[in-house]
Amino acid sequence: MLITIKNMFKIYRMGDTSVSALDGISLTIAAGEFVAVMGASGSGKSTLLNILGCLDTPTSGSYLLDGTEVSRMSRAQRARVRNRKLGFVFQNFNLLSRTNALENVELPTYYNGSLSSRQRRARASELLSRVGLSNRTDHTPAQLSGGQQQRVAIARALMNSPPVILADEPTGNLDTRSSAEIMALFRQLNAEGITIVMVTHEEEIAAHASRRIVMRDGRIVTSSDEPHREAVTP
């Protein structure tokens, strides 16, 4: 299993009261799955994604990512795990403004010494061609449409060839046509073997995933356990 979560709690204390954002979750995700996490706001899906992304740590429970226990790691160790094993795609793209597409894509490699600057440049432009933006490499985010910005963000997420991509409402700020393009790209990446975990509240977006997890009050209420089911195009 690529991701194994066992009996995970995340409790926020606010004065005297405490809120369980995650209330004893156990979950496994195999390599190559495309999982949609759904649920109303406050259901705990963002908390789950943050912990999956090693941006946050659980109050208790274990999280094995690619065979390594990451839930008790230091901030610096988790930063290294994020750099190597995880790619992030955000609702609001989070590209560096006044920085061109190519350099935005290169960013994750700044934090490991794996590539020379020429290799880095070559890989970034290859990824931009792959997401269909080979003619936009020196455009800044302000010069790109929302859909194009999200494709730059996806290219960035792929830069260090991580096994997992975590997407938080990736189509939330996009029109229908751009959304369809982004989802097609996700399905293509998934077909190439990349595991995708995507938080969404839109049914038709979730329909692109091969598996659906629905959360309510910090618990998983339904989980379709058909890991490699063919996704249905709406």
Added chain:
Amino acid sequence: MNLWMILKVALRAIARNKTRSLLTALGIIVGIAAVIAVVAIGQGAQTMMMAQISSIGTNLVMVFPGSRTQGGVHGGSGSAQTLMAEDGEAIAHDLGHLVRAVSPLVRSGGQAIYQENNWSTQIQGVSIDFPEVRNWEMGSGTFFTAADQRAGSRVCVIGQTVVDNLFPSDDPVGKSLRIRNMPFRVLGVMARKGSNTMGHDQDDVIIAPYTTVRRVLYNSVFNNVSMLLVSLNALSDLPIAKEEITKLLRQRHKLAPHAEDDFNLLDMTEISNTIGSVTKLMTILLTTVASISLLVGGIGIMNIMLVSVTERTREIGLRMAVGATPGDILLQFIAEAMVLSTVGGLIGVAAGVFGARTVGRLQEWPILVTESSVLVAFLFSAAIGVFFGFYPALRASRLNPIDCLRYE
């Protein structure tokens, strides 16, 4: 993240806000420029004064006639007429192990005339050892001889200023000039020595044998001299030499054990120490003022870095999400502050050197820009960046990536 990448990212972040970066660095620019200019002007002045003192001779002891008490009446300094040229000869003879050369000095003045030119100048009567005592070389011709000194010949050597005024077109060597209607043959010209510490032109002088000056010009029936110039073999001998000279002169003047000295000793180290401490005090004072402006500049950098951290919260969050460790973020912001202050420091050094040179040109003041002062200023500005950038950088590195990514 390697060092080059960190610097590149820092430079880019600074270049993005050019006006703001320049204004932020302005405090450092002004501070460093002030330090460089002050040190350059101060060191230039000190070097000039020290050069002048050593042109007089640092290992020089001057013996002046002291006061004299007669029948309860206390005369002023110089009222004693007991200091003789023979005292100088005795010092040279008896204290030969300490003393290199001694010359008496008899001062006079007068109008010197050559053809249609005339010039009022100082006339110094000295001995043949004078050039050695004063460390003063001949420009052309020769100094007078022991025979001239014995005979009290009407010969002289003259300084460059006298040459310029009396002999604008002629070679003075071998010519005769007149002082109080008496002809003096010019044997030589002294090398140019320039102004002394007090601004007095040392080249504006006519030098003659002290015997001549005393006999022909000084109108004195006594055998006394204005002062003795004693040049020591080594500066380290100064305290013992002063003691020995005092002992010898007291003995020669037959002073009773309880009687006051009828002469005064003055040496150049006292003067140079005074000048040194005055310039040091000035430098400390001005450096303190400059340091305060650097402190203010540093606080300006800290302020802008804090603003920058807040503005770039999302960027920080994103960098953390894609793998920046807290250490990476810390280094990035420290590097930014350091680049800002160092670039400010470089501009400040340039401005300071330019400013000091301008002041030097306008005020005809010597300027000395030392490599060490530039290096220290540069390193200091970098240190200011690290010091004042640390707190904002630490704040940035401690931010929670989730909060940062959500930050609007």
